[in-house]
Amino acid sequence: MKLVLKHSFGNFTLDFQLDAGAGITALFGHSGSGKSTIINAVAGLLRPDYGLLEVDGEILMDTARGIHTAPHKRRFGTVFQDARLFPHLSVAQNLDFGTRYAPQGISVSRDDVIDLLGIASLMSRAPNTLSGGEKQRVALGRALLSAPRMLLMDEPLASLDSARKQEILPYLEHLRDGPLGLPILYVSHAVDEITRLADTLVLLKDGRIAAQGTLRAVMSDPAAVPLLGVREAGAVIEATVLSHADDGLSQLAISAGTLELPGVRASVGSKVRLRVMAQDIMLSRTRPSGLSALNILPVTIANIRFGSGPGAAIALTAGEDTLLARVTRRAVASLELAEGAEIFAVLKATTVAPESIGH
Amino acid sequence: MTLDAVAWDALRLSLWVAVWATCIAVPLALSVAWLLARREFWGKSLLNALVHLPLVLPPVVTGYILLVLFSPAAPAGAALATIGLTLAFKWTGAVLAAIVMGFPLMVRAMRLAIEAVDPKLEEAAATLGAPRIGVFTRVTLPLIAPGVLAGAVMGFAKAMGEFGATITFVANIPGQTQTLPIAIWTALQIPGGESAAAAMALLSCAVALGAVIVSEALARRVAKRIGGAR
Structure with a gap:
């Protein structure tokens, strides 16, 4: 059309x-x-x-x-x-x-x-x-x-x-x-x-x-953050369900590794869409340890875009996928984040709500 | 108290006139109601005023205007005469008087019904592939049916009871233009005619009551078919 x-x-x-x-x-x-x-x-x-x-x-x-x-x-x-x-x-x-x-x-x-x-x-x-x-x-x-x-x-x-x-x-x-x-x-x-x-x-x-x-x-485009709204922005990636554990968490494979997420109802082997909210991703220069968060992915900074306020939207290359994170300008400066930098992204397991997981 | 031949003739004529008037007026009133409810055009308020005029004019004046317009000597009357239709002092004129007098009541009822229909439903029907005529017969008409019915019943009742415009336009000719109300009035003019008048008045009441009962039954059937919607 x-x-x-x-x-x-x-x-x-x-x-x-x-x-x-x-x-x-x-x-x-x-x-x-x-x-x-x-x-x-x-x-x-x-x-x-x-x-x-x-x-x-x-x-x-x-x-x-x-x-x-x-x-x-x-x-x-x-x-x-x-x-x-x-x-x-x-x-x-x-x-x-x-x-x-x-x-x-x-x-x-x-x-x-x-x-x-x-x-x-x-x-x-x-x-x-x-x-x-x-x-x-x-x-x-x-x-x-x-x-x-x-x-x-x-x-x-x-x-x-x-x-x-x-x-x-x-x-x-x-x-x-x-x-x-x-x-x-x-x-x-x-x-x-x-x-x-x-x-x-x-x-x-x-x-x-x-x-x-x-x-x-x-x-996953940082430029889309102001259009979608800061709270709503976040990349959509595809994952394959690997297994369901007894404690309610399921293991899913994405191109950059595996994620442990709750409330996944899709059967093992099926593909699902994950929505990873930009404001729910934390960034770290070194691989963090001693954190309660289960999901840590090595990523490369692809693009940083500063908004009009105190925030910055950062596109992260994770395997073949692109994630989107939103942090403060101050964090960008203190962590010395720049395009091409190899860092770690921490996703809370509750990041993806059950209802935003779809085939 | 007996009903003589005059009374039966008057009743038969009144029913005949009312049925004709209703049958002719319903499609006309529906079209005008549609225009007033749905279209914007130059002269809309003029048309609206014209339709409502018989409601506010003294009926005698309406009858007089009809007489002026449709007497055989007048242009409109002469034009109709060429196709073999004469109105003045004929039952056909009584039908015209009944239509004109009942028209505002019918248009009002139908216009309200049309305005109550959400045009968005008609749009939805069109997106489903229904052409205009299909949208009208399958969506609009069923939804406005109770209003159309109410308008028709009012028009019929008005035609049965119309007096002033009718007697002015087509006079009082037994068997030709003497409708039931005119026959009652005539009987009252004659010394000793009270009992005949009373009998015809009762007859008139019976017809009116019957019409109301029939229309209620019809309205119930329509409402049932529409399924208590909205």
Whole structure:
């Protein structure tokens, strides 16, 4: 999907370009950064001042040539934050609505979708009797059954509490990794969702792209720290589960060594994503001993970036991965940290919360 | 107290006029309600005022205006005459008077129902591939059905009871334009006509009551189908 957008309203200007491929492309930005405008323009619900949208060689929007394909002909299944289930129809009838207008010849198995989303028991229920998480699963199923070329998800989990989020995230992961293999444009202002789901990440700020690239590249870039927020910044790396010990800790292999982490539920041999918070990494010139922390990795400083405040973000090469640490300017000076220096990173075992471990 | 041929004729005519008026007015009122609820256009407040005018004008004045516009000598009346439709002093004119008088009530009920529908639901339907007509028939119409029904019932009741504009526009011709209310009024003008008037008044009450019961039953069925949503 190729997208170029320019749109102004009030004193806000959106200026956006995207080339999204397979997998989940996440758009991250705080509220007011123009995320929903992008989704609405792609879905055809908003006519931008200037817009060009090409999918699979088909031009769906080109304002310069007066082309604006109607929303119902675009085939972008859209899942909104507020589910938007039809209140006068049962769950089964809502799903039927998706199937009814699906193009002929493209069949999405209703049973597979119901199975994937675990909504078989909800079929005869009315939407207003469903929980928030159930509503979103049905909305997702309805969008899938319309046989879309791509899924658009506009903050689908934003109105859910943490427990309901956990209920849905695995389904989205199945969708990403499963046989349907639909490309997804996923809009969110929650870093935890994005680190768990995204393949490609685009950071938006004030209507413009501030950073974009693979999830791992963007998340380990010191320049992304102010965009994500100091507390949310942190690299995402891939690990393989080696073993589970009786005391609740599991051993995971990463390219730079092994980590001992609690609460890992994935089976031995499977790959998981780890999110290592930048503020939870300590740096040491020498290999520390006598510490309660279990995870110590030898790393090389790749890049140091000073922010406007007292902090500094440091990219660390650990094997084939890049970690991101956040320390104070004063620490950088007193430890004489410089690019190329070989030091040790100390990760607390609680660094990676169980819910931010995903396949 | 007996019901004579005059009463039955009046009842039959009133029902005939009310059914025609309702059938014609519902789609028109729905279209106007849609425009007022969903569209912004030049002259919107003028249209709104025009629709509501019969509600605030004395009915006699409305009837007079209809007479001026649709008498065979007037341009509108002459134009309709060329396609074989005469309104003045005909039952067709009674239908027009009933439509005009009931229109504001119908539009109000339907407009409120349309405004209560979240356009975001219609957008969602469009993203699922539903064309406009599908969005309307499968999402919007079911959601506004109770309001449309309420508007239709009000229009029907107004048509059954309309007096002032009707008698001014199409006069009081037994079997042709003498609807039930006009027949009651006529009976009251005749010495000794009180019992006939009372009988027809009772008849009128019975019809009104029946209409309310039928509409309630219909509304329940619609509500059940909609599934107590929102």
